[in-house]
Each structure stands twice: as C-alpha cells, then as structure tokens.
Amino acid sequence: MASQPEQPSRRGVLLGTALGAAALAAGAMPRTAQAQDTGSPAPPLFDPVGAYPAPPFPPQPQPWPGLQSKMHPVPDCGEKSYTGSGRMKGRHALVTGGDSGIGRAVAIALAREGADVALNYLPQEESDAREVIALIRQSGRKAVALPGDLRDEAFCKSLVAQAASSLGALDCLINSAGRQHFHESILDLSTEELDWTLKTNIYSLVWLIKAAVPLMPPGSAIVNTTSRQAYSPSANLVDYAATKAAIANMTRSLGKQLLPKGIRVNAVAPGPFWTPLQVCGAQPEAVVEHFGAEVAYHRPGQPVEIAPVYVTLASTDSSYVAGQVWGITGGSGEPG
Template identity: 70%
Template structure:
C-alpha cells in the first residue's frame, strides 16, 4: 500500500467498517471495565479472601468414639466434603472413575468433585458404611452423572478383581482410578500390635492397592490417571501407628516405581500425602480420643484439614491439566513442608 492510499479518505463501506470496529472496541473496553469493577467489588463466583487458619473448626473437638469403620454422618462437627461448596467447570466431562473409600473422607470429597467436573463415578465402600455411601450416590446423581455403588471388602483379591470388572461394565470403561480406602488403628506399643491387626492394615492399604491397580490397568486407555493416597506418615511416621505408616511409605514408593513402568502405556500415576484431616478414620480407632480432642494442633495451620480442601488436588492429578506430572507425591500437610 502506497503512502497516498494510506492517507486517502475511506469509502462509505470502509467508514462503516471503521465505525463497527470502534463500536466493538468500545464494547470490549466497557466489558473489561465491568470485569475489573466486579473483581474490585468481590465476585460472587469465587469465595472471598479469608485467613486459612480460621476457615474451618479447630480444637477442642468433643470426644466421639465410633466402632470401626466409622461414619462421617455421625461426626461432630460433620466434615466438609464440598457438598455445598464445590463447583465444577467441566474438567472431567465424559470421564469414568473408580474411587475406593468413596463413602466418606477424602474419597467422598473426590467423588463429589469428580461428578461436578462431569465424570461418571463408581465408589467402593464397606457394607457397614452404606448410610454414608447413599448420600454420596445421591450427590453424584444430583450433579447429573452416573453413580455406581460397589460395596465390599477389598481385603479379598477376588473381590478386588470383581470390583474393577463391575466398574468397567457399569461405567462403560475406566480412565481414572483413585485408591483412597485405608485402615488406621493405633497401638501404643508394638507389643500390643497383633499379627491379625498388622495383616488387616497391610491387606487394606497395600494388597488391595496392588490387586485393584493390576486389574484396572488393562482397561485404561492412554491419557488415564491413577491417584493413590499416601500420608505425611510415609515421611514422618507416628510412633503409635507403625503398621499404617509402613503402608503409606510403601504406597509412596509403589507410586514412583509404577509411574515409570506404565508411562509407555500413556498412563500417569501420582499420589497425595495428607497431613491431619478431619475424617471418620480418626474417630474409630485411628487416634486415641485425647488426640482427637486436639486434632490438628501439631501442624502450623493449627487445625485439621477438611476433605473439601484436598479434593481439588485429586481433580488436578486426574485431568489433562497435569499431563506432564507423573511419579510425584503431593503433600497437603497444613504447613509442615513435607513431603518433598
């Protein structure tokens, strides 16, 4: 274009184009100003800034012993699993997930989050936990997603194989596996830890992880994700939960090794390592009642975490947002800085 052409007066069609462009630009500026104003005034779509130490309940908690396996619905205060707060954005639309321990605690929060992100979800739990599980199934369905209830004891290899087969059959596939079920029961001394209890913990936390993962991998296409649940005890073991801590260290190690092994299949494997979280695991023998009453005071946050606060990490690790992340352990420990 010559200098003369650049400086010549526009035709009527060109003038209309200039005016339309100016109008569009003005509209964009106005929209931007509106967004800025909305942000400065506090958007209704996002929670306001708040001191994280004061967001949720802290000690003293009432003594509240429950028989194993414990129900979240009978805890005081009831844990927050995101029932009212979690808002999805379609990050897992069309995905198909199996979550163990999906009735309460971290598994329940993850099931709610996955469903609200668009995934169909199958949950496993013990038959004694049916009361809590029914609530989760209802919440998944309220999100407009398919919910599959698969009760049973994962200490049996045959059941673990059936669990995966039933999940694949009823969901129509499987591309996300969250191993969240776990057993924790304190013993003040190793001399009080029976072989039966030791076996119970290892079968629930390690053997089931192995059996379920082994059964699931052949069904999982490239792009799938496995998320395991370790613990800060894998790195700083508590002296009264030796068997539990041992299994959590094993889960962390298993996660890192398996991630290398199955990356050629296009499947990622990561783990979350929580610190103190307010779940039914703690009130049914996971800790002595004296520890439950002041639970969470040993970390800088000064309170236990709520399951709703950890669910977004499980979502992130299950989605393609974390496509370059595998073999990692994510510590959510209330300020201790562990694990690395």
C-alpha cells in the same frame, strides 16, 4: 470454634500454584486471566486458618469403620461448596473409600467436574454412601454403588470389572480407602491386625491396579493416597506408617513403569484431615480431642480442601505429572 463461611471452590488457588508456571511456559493464558476475560466473578478472599473448625473437639469414639454422619462437627466434603468447570467431562472414575472423608470429597468433586463415578465402600458404611450416590446423581452424572471388602483379592478384581462395565469405561482410579489403628507398643500389634492393615492399604492397591491397567486407555490416571506418616511416622502407627511409605514408593515406581502406556500414576500425601478414620481407633481419644493443633494452621484440614488436588492429578491439566507425591500437610513444609 470458628464457624464456616460460605466457601467458593478452591480449584483456582490450588491449580494456579501447581500449574501457572507451566501454562505460561507453554504460552497459555493463566486461568485467572481466562476467568476475567469471560466475565466470571472472582472468588472472595478469606482467611484459610480460621475458615473451618479447630480443636478442641468433643469425645466421639465410634466402632470401625465409623460414619461421617455421626461426627461432631461433620466433615465438610464440598457437598454445598464445590463447583465444577468440566475438567473431568466424559471421564469414568472408580473411587475406593468413597462414602466419607477424603474419598467422599473426591467423588463429589469428580462428578461436579463431569465424570461418572463408581463408589466402593464397606457395607457398614451404606448410609453415608447413599448420600454420596444421591449427590453424584444430582450433578447429572452416573453413580454406581459397589460395596465390598478390599481385603479380598477376588472382590478387587470384580470391583474393577464391574466399575468399567457399569460406567462404560474406566480411565480414572482413585485409591482412597485405608486402614489405620494405633498401638502404643509393637508388642500389642497382633498378626491379625497387621494383616488387616497390609491387605487394606497395600495388597488391595496392587490387586486394583493390576485389574485396572489392562482396561485403561492412554490418558488415564491413577491417584493413590499416602500420608505424612510416610515421611514423619508416629511412634504408635508402626504398621500404618510402613504401608504409607510403601505406597509412596510404589507410586514412584509405577509412575515410571506405566507412563509408556500413557497412564499417569501419582499420589497425594495428606496431613491431619478431619475424617471418620480418626474417631474409630486411628488415634487415642486424647489425640482426637486436639487433632490438627500441632500444624501451622492449628486445625485439621477438611476433605473439601484436598479434593481439588486429586482432581488436578486425575485431569489432563496434569499431563506432564507422573510419579509424584503431593503433600497437603497443613503448612508443615514436608513433602507429605
């Protein structure tokens, strides 16, 4: 298993690819040139394939919803490596599922980019959430803890209202929370579990967006989380894959519907990422042991490697991006 080197922020690489052409077309100086002109040191090159842990991983089943702090290896969410540059300065963000995994990495990145952050998570995840709250405050930003279950419509409405009130405004909504549990046969999928997945992944998305839109000024951004499962579903993730396909379509519809209000809606479609979701029933234990081995990188992504994409979609750098789904899938070439 490869040891992790000291990593620079990956914002430059990801942003340069997505926005370099647009910047040149607009007559703007590329960010790399700007960094050279201001004397900023260039980040050292490193091999991305061997930069982070690769399978096999040790057995580590956890009860739902799982704690990041108990995983081996512990996911890297940029706690030590992510460095901001003010791209979200003055912004006010609500992040669901912000205690661990991708949501945690995004919350840390947004704070270090200058945003105040309200964090939603399940009460069982309090210990992981406290770490994130501390990291946000260490960045000099306001952090608001708002635990609760997104399957409750009344809570979703209250969550958005509390976030806006506590932060003083709301102009960024990151929908990262999700429910995934495998079933080898649809005959094993109970109505209760189907309802759990649908309410967590789809109903809450609708409830949160409906509550947020009236509070969001022009220039605001909503970033949803779909999955490669929306495009290449696994046989044992029927309900989860269906919800992720729905999120991708919802993103495209809302991207058109809300743009006249000045609100951009986009989504990120992760491939295999090393998060607590994987060790608490999302996959069979045999899959977890070799998780990520099937992609071109031969390893799962770490949350810190995807957080810059959420930042880019949430920031004004992506002012001409709406209704898009950006796939970060480990070199598979799929859109998600």
